[in-house]
Amino acid sequence: MRLRNVIDCIIVYMHSILKRFKSSLNINFFFNLPTLIVLCLFFFIPLFIVIKISVSESIFALPPYKQIVDNIGNQLLQITINLHNYYKLFTESIYKIAILNSFKIAILSTAVTAIIGYWMTYKISKFSNNLKYLFITLISILLWMPFLIRIYSWSNILSANGIVNSCLLKIGIIDKPLQILGTYSIVWITNVICYIPFMILPIFSSLEKIDKTYIKAAYNLGASPITAFLKITLPLTKDGVITGCILVFTATMGEFIVPEILGGSNVITLGKVLWMEFFNNTDWPMACCMAIAIICMIMVSTTLFEQIFKKSKQ
Numbered sequence: 001m002r003l004r005n006v007i008d009c010i011i012v013y014m015h016s017i018l019k020r021f022k023s024s025l026n027i028n029f030f031f032n033l034p035t036l037i038v039l040c041l042f043f044f045i046p047l048f049i050v051i052k053i054s055v056s057e058s059i060f061a062l063p064p065y066k067q068i069v070d071n072i073g074n075q076l077l078q079i080t081i082n083l084h085n086y087y088k089l090f091t092e093s094i095y096k097i098a099i100l101n102s103f104k105i106a107i108l109s110t111a112v113t114a115i116i117g118y119w120m121t122y123k124i125s126k127f128s129n130n131l132k133y134l135f136i137t138l139i140s141i142l143l144w145m146p147f148l149i150r151i152y153s154w155s156n157i158l159s160a161n162g163i164v165n166s167c168l169l170k171i172g173i174i175d176k177p178l179q180i181l182g183t184y185s186i187v188w189i190t191n192v193i194c195y196i197p198f199m200i201l202p203i204f205s206s207l208e209k210i211d212k213t214y215i216k217a218a219y220n221l222g223a224s225p226i227t228a229f230l231k232i233t234l235p236l237t238k239d240g241v242i243t244g245c246i247l248v249f250t251a252t253m254g255e256f257i258v259p260e261i262l263g264g265s266n267v268i269t270l271g272k273v274l275w276m277e278f279f280n281n282t283d284w285p286m287a288c289c290m291a292i293a294i295i296c297m298i299m300v301s302t303t304l305f306e307q308i309f310k311k312s313k314q
Contacts (some may be wrong), residue, residue, distance in 0.1 A: 025155055047295075055081045060150035064282050084291035094273065095290070099297075102270040105184065106240050106253040109191035114241060116192065117199030120232075124200075125207045136204060139197050147194065151261050154190055155181065158262070159266055191252045198251065199244035206240030207233075233278075242309050246302050254294045262295040 053133035056065040057080075070078045089095045124135045142150075157163050160177040168174045180186055210233065217227040256271030263269075270290060 050288045050291055053284055054085060054292050055083060055286050057082045057084075058283045058285050063284065065285050073290045076242060082285070085286050085291075088286070088288055089252055089293055095266065098268050098270045098273045099293070101184070102253055102294075103193065103258075103297075105188045105255075106249050107193070107270065109252045110190045110245050112188070112251045113192045113196050113199045116244055117196050117244060118203055118237075118241065120196075121203040121207060125204065136201070139200055142194075142197050145224045149255050150194060151190070154193070155261050158186065181262055184263070184267055184268045185264045187259050187267055187269075188252075191248075191255065191256050194258070195251055198247040202243040202247070203237060203240040206237040210236050238309060242306065245305065249301065249305075250298050253298050 052068060053065055056068050058064060060068055064082070068080055068082075070080070089099075090119065109128065124132045126132075127135070159165070160179075164180065165174070165177040167261040169177070212234075214232050215228050218232055254271050254274075256275055259267045259269045259272050260275070263272075270293070274287050274290045274294075277283045277290065
């Protein structure tokens, strides 16, 4: 009985402590603590390191940049921040061309992917349950295949001796092989082909959530299929469209593999210039500066896109 009384006293005492500090103690913080730890370890700390390197100065050493904090003696620290890399990013022609080309390719890839992806998903949603989920599974299989293998496959198909040119030559449509590779067009077309699953899956999820009685009610009120689509289906699937657009735009904005393999030296993008600065020139500060610029441009673009979407929704 004494042990039970002691336990009861401890429970009452702990309860009083929690009740006393209830206003200042947030239990949700402890549940969110693992998430905060993961974000700090794998996002905030690496991002801080990249920002720190981007404002340093490139030198011939290992690591190839100066530390921004130096001990100058007498318990004094000197902080040197170099913003020249950010100045070069928006003044030198190669970086301006890379930024403009990346924006063009990303916007065009996203727009075409949204149009084709929505049309494909809308047609798939009209099939029977077994058939439409079979199509979605086949589309998802594309994501299981390594991305690099897919790009090299397209490189072989579209090369001068590839299947496309061989078929066109045999049919007699062309007299000599077409120069398909090494152009900006093939870069954004390949982006559409490779990233269209990221557009189809969110749109399909939105289409599946639509209550079919809304569309039947529109038909009963005399609405045509086009009117029902524009007034009901399209507004209810905007969340899926904006999710797909953000995924595709984010991936294509900093894309490196597609421009490098299919675009060659004729195509200049941020991803290629960043790789060149990091590995060829060993200019880590400039490469980190470009990485920060890509992150900022993606954040600004997606924020503007979300704001436009919210205004159109009101």
